[in-house]
Amino acid sequence: MILPRAARAGCLALVGWLAACGGDSGSSTPPPHTVPVTLDQGPAALISSGTVAANAPFVSVTLCTPGSTTACQTIDHVLVDTGSVGLRIVHEALSGAAAPKPVTDAHSGLPLSECLLFADGFAWGSVATADVTIGGRAIPGLVFQIPGDPASGTAPNACSSGNGPDESTVAQFGSNGVLGVGYFLEDCGAFCASQVPSGGAPFYACSAGGGDQGCTAVTVPTANQPSNPIGQLSTDNNGIQLRFPPVAGDSATTVSGTLVFGIGTEDDNGLGSATLHPVDATDGTLSTSYGGTSFPSSVIDSGSTAYYFADSSIPECPGGGPGRGFYCPASTVARNATITGTSGPGVPVAFSVANAEQVFTAAPSAAAFPALGGPFGNLQLPSGTFDWGMPFFFGRSVFVVFENRSAGSVQGPALGF
Amino acid sequence: MTDPGLARGGGRTIFRKIRMLHRATLLGLLMLAPAARAALGENRASVQADSRALGAATPVVTSTERYELHESRTADGGVVRQYVNAQGTVFAVTWSARFRPNLQQLLGAHYAEYLSAARGHTTGHHVFSVTTPGFVIGIVQRPRGSAGTAHLPALLPAGMRAEELR
Numbered sequence: 001m002i003l004p005r006a007a008r009a010g011c012l013a014l015v016g017w018l019a020a021c022g023g024d025s026g027s028s029t030p031p032p033h034t035v036p037v038t039l040d041q042g043p044a045a046l047i048s049s050g051t052v053a054a055n056a057p058f059v060s061v062t063l064c065t066p067g068s069t070t071a072c073q074t075i076d077h078v079l080v081d082t083g084s085v086g087l088r089i090v091h092e093a094l095s096g097a098a099a100p101k102p103v104t105d106a107h108s109g110l111p112l113s114e115c116l117l118f119a120d121g122f123a124w125g126s127v128a129t130a131d132v133t134i135g136g137r138a139i140p141g142l143v144f145q146i147p148g149d150p151a152s153g154t155a156p157n158a159c160s161s162g163n164g165p166d167e168s169t170v171a172q173f174g175s176n177g178v179l180g181v182g183y184f185l186e187d188c189g190a191f192c193a194s195q196v197p198s199g200g201a202p203f204y205a206c207s208a209g210g211g212d213q214g215c216t217a218v219t220v221p222t223a224n225q226p227s228n229p230i231g232q233l234s235t236d237n238n239g240i241q242l243r244f245p246p247v248a249g250d251s252a253t254t255v256s257g258t259l260v261f262g263i264g265t266e267d268d269n270g271l272g273s274a275t276l277h278p279v280d281a282t283d284g285t286l287s288t289s290y291g292g293t294s295f296p297s298s299v300i301d302s303g304s305t306a307y308y309f310a311d312s313s314i315p316e317c318p319g320g321g322p323g324r325g326f327y328c329p330a331s332t333v334a335r336n337a338t339i340t341g342t343s344g345p346g347v348p349v350a351f352s353v354a355n356a357e358q359v360f361t362a363a364p365s366a367a368a369f370p371a372l373g374g375p376f377g378n379l380q381l382p383s384g385t386f387d388w389g390m391p392f393f394f395g396r397s398v399f400v401v402f403e404n405r406s407a408g409s410v411q412g413p414a415l416g417f
Numbered sequence: 418m419t420d421p422g423l424a425r426g427g428g429r430t431i432f433r434k435i436r437m438l439h440r441a442t443l444l445g446l447l448m449l450a451p452a453a454r455a456a457l458g459e460n461r462a463s464v465q466a467d468s469r470a471l472g473a474a475t476p477v478v479t480s481t482e483r484y485e486l487h488e489s490r491t492a493d494g495g496v497v498r499q500y501v502n503a504q505g506t507v508f509a510v511t512w513s514a515r516f517r518p519n520l521q522q523l524l525g526a527h528y529a530e531y532l533s534a535a536r537g538h539t540t541g542h543h544v545f546s547v548t549t550p551g552f553v554i555g556i557v558q559r560p561r562g563s564a565g566t567a568h569l570p571a572l573l574p575a576g577m578r579a580e581e582l583r
Contacts, residue, residue, distance in 0.1 A: 051539045083543050085560045117517055118542035119558040120535040162521035162528070164535040167542065174539060182560055189561070191493075197516040198492040283515075283562040299559060305540040312580075316548065325540055376546045376555035376566075385557045385564065387544050 032136025033236045033261040033269065035059050037244075039368045039390075040254050042175060043077035045092065049171035054360075055305045055369055055390035057242070059179060059259060062133040063089065063098040066141060069131075073097040077176045080242065080259055082400055083301030084180035086187040086226030087132065087144035088116070091125060092169055093176035094146070100128035102151070103143060105205035105218050112220060113152040113204050114145050115159035116187075121167040123147035124155035127203070127226060134179070137233055137261060145226045147173060153210025158201060158217070178303070179229065181240045181259075183284040183413035184403055186225040193221050231402050236262025238405035239412065241269060242302060246395030250332075250359045251366035255394070263399055263407040263416070274399055276407060276416040277341025284413055288386035289346065290337040295386035298339070300398065300415055304389030306372035307351060311335075314353060316375050323357030327373040330355070337386065341415065351391065370394045457525045458569055461485070461505045483574035484508070491518065499523075500568075500582065508572035509582050517563035524567055527552050531567075553579065 030036060042053030058077045065071035073095050078087075102111040103126075112127040125147035132142040146152075148168030160166065167173050180187070188202050196203075201217035203225075208214065230240050244257035260269045279286045280297075288298035291311060306326060314333060317323030332354040340346035353373035360369075370391050392398070399416030401407045407414070456463045464476060464487045476487035476499070485501040495514020502508045510523045521528040531554055534547040546555040554567040566582055573579065 054540065083559065117558055117563065119545035119556040120538040120542055162519035163517070164520065164532060174541070180560070184560060187560055191515070199519055200516040202516075283559055285559070285562075297557075297562075297564065299543075299557075301543055303541060304543050308544045308546075310580075319549075325538070325546070374540075374544075374546075375548070376544065376557075385544075387557065389541070 030135065030258075031266070031268070033266055035135035035259040035261075037080055037242070037257040037259050038254060039252075039257075041365070041367045043093070043170060045170035045176075046077075046174060051171065051174075053174060053367060055372060056175065056367070057244075057257065057302055057390065057393075058175065059134065061087065061089070061177070061179060063094075063100065064131040064133070065099040066101050066129055066131055068098075071098050075176050079175040079178045079303060081178050081180045081301070081303035082182050082240075082242070082398070083299060083303040084178060084187070085182045085184045085228050086180045087142060087177065087229050088123070088125075088147055088180070088226070089144065089177035090168065090170050090173050090175075091146050091148040091150065098130060100130040100144075100146065103127045103129060103224050106221070106224075107218070108205045108216070110205040110207055111151065112218070112224065113149075113155075113206050113210065113215070114187075114202055114226065115155060115163075115200070115204065116145065116147065116202070117163055117200065118167055121164035121172070122155075122159055123168045123173065124152060124159055124166065125149040125168060126152045127220075127224070132229060134229060135259070135261070137236070139229050139232050142229055142232060143224060143226050144229075153206055153208060153214060155210065156204060156206075156212050156215040156217075158199065159204075163200070180226075181228060181230055181400060183279060183400060184228060185231040186222045186227045188220075188225055189222060192225065193219055195219065228402065230261050231405070233261060236265045236269070237402075238265065238407055239263040239399060239401040241397055241399045242393055243397045244393050244395065247368050247370040250354050250369065250371060251363040252368040253363075253366055255368040257393075263401060271399065271407070271416055272397060274397055274416040275344070275347070276399065276401060276410040276414045277339070277347070278343055278410065278414045280342055281403065281413055285385075286342065286415060287340045287346075288337050288388075289340065290335070290386055293384075295384040297384050298386040298388065300339075300388045300392060300417070302390055302393055302398075304387050306356075306369075306374040306389045307353065307391055308374045308376060308385075308387035308389060310376050314373065314375075317355075317357045321357050322360040323355070325374055326356030327353050327375060328355045328357050329353060332371060339388070347417070349388075349392075368394070456499060456507050456523050457510050457527050457567055458572070459507055459525050461501050461507070463525070464499045464501065464507060483577050491516075497523070498583065502572055502574050504572075506572055508574075509566070509568035509579075511564075511566045511582055513562070513564040515562055517558070517565075524554075527554075527567065527569070
């Protein structure tokens, strides 16, 4: 059953969370511009590798062979990521039911592949199109990446050497794919349409087998780059909203939230009490003030597991334990910071950091952790980053206004909360 | 974690061999063999090699009481900074750029430690940090930008704190 818009809006006002308005009842269908988001321990191929997901918001995405409505596959456990742009489905997660169409280089006619860099590695794979459905909305001919696609052949040295390990399996990737819904409309944008970076080029045209012999770094028009799927919609395409309920205590087994397409474009996707903060148009960062220090290149990132920031007063967890890479204060600490856009007033944000080792040990079946923090090697990075990861999203509606689009009178890129 | 002593030893051996070669041959090797170059933990000369290999302009050198700062601009407008201590050894590298510099180039023999830790890293792809007694690295990777800091605590000049690295 689809509730009429007025009824949905009233329900939202009363209850606060769309998911609580019948999305979980099994008897109603969410409106087409909304998608249920679930935090759990991740896809089967991840769990069977001995790793479970933490603070990872997942959606399902359906891929169909271009032009077909029957040659399709629905892929679960695709990470919703405000910290990247574009859809990527790991090849291992594809059943073969849908046949994505390779995108080719206009000059050579050879298929395109992309080298996507992570902080902890890289993902090499083909660039292709498919007819994609997310929630109730279709995106025909969406350009996306298939990390680990054997058709890409071997990665050229410029990609595979000096960029860490290959992360192109589900176990390494941490999910079946990623739905990058960050500020930009394409992953690289105009720069890669006109220039090939001297080192670490993202796009290559490759003949069979790939490698240094077969691959040449190329420019790619923006229309052929993996693009922000929500920006490609014909309506509700000015941005997204992520809504999650608060998580009580230190952990939860599952959390259900909602990804909403569009901002102020439907009766039920307005800003509410949130305010919008413009972000840096070149790299999507804004400023955080914390502990007397300014972190000018801060990000709000649903793809980050924790609040990542430098605070030498909070001890790190022991390297050999389950909390490795996170903070382990003796008892939960409360902290305050201020987030400020490139214009407008700052907004104070209160948050907590719990002892990650104790939290993980106490709840081995949990998937959501609202007070998870982690260090940057106790350093302030050169660009000064405070990474507001997934814990920031619990109990909030967070809005992302895309570049070259606007929400009300505010021009994107902008962040709202 | 890979034994850092082993990794460093291997890098040093290769570097010594390269230094014996003719300069022109050296330049040719630098273009072909990224694994043979090193910066972090290596000597001042490697900074110049790094800059060429990264396609960056010749570094601007600033001297302070405790260290030399070699700052290079990369082709995409980014910056790579390499810190050299009084003994002439690169003890820290930092970068902030649209496109990430080659980490093997910047980290030299310590790249093996990064690689090993990154293989065991399962908590997200946008931030990464490792702190060991001998080697500290933090990386942030955004869709349109990369920033990072790596240093060798044992080689920090006396009285200098890692927080001073920019």
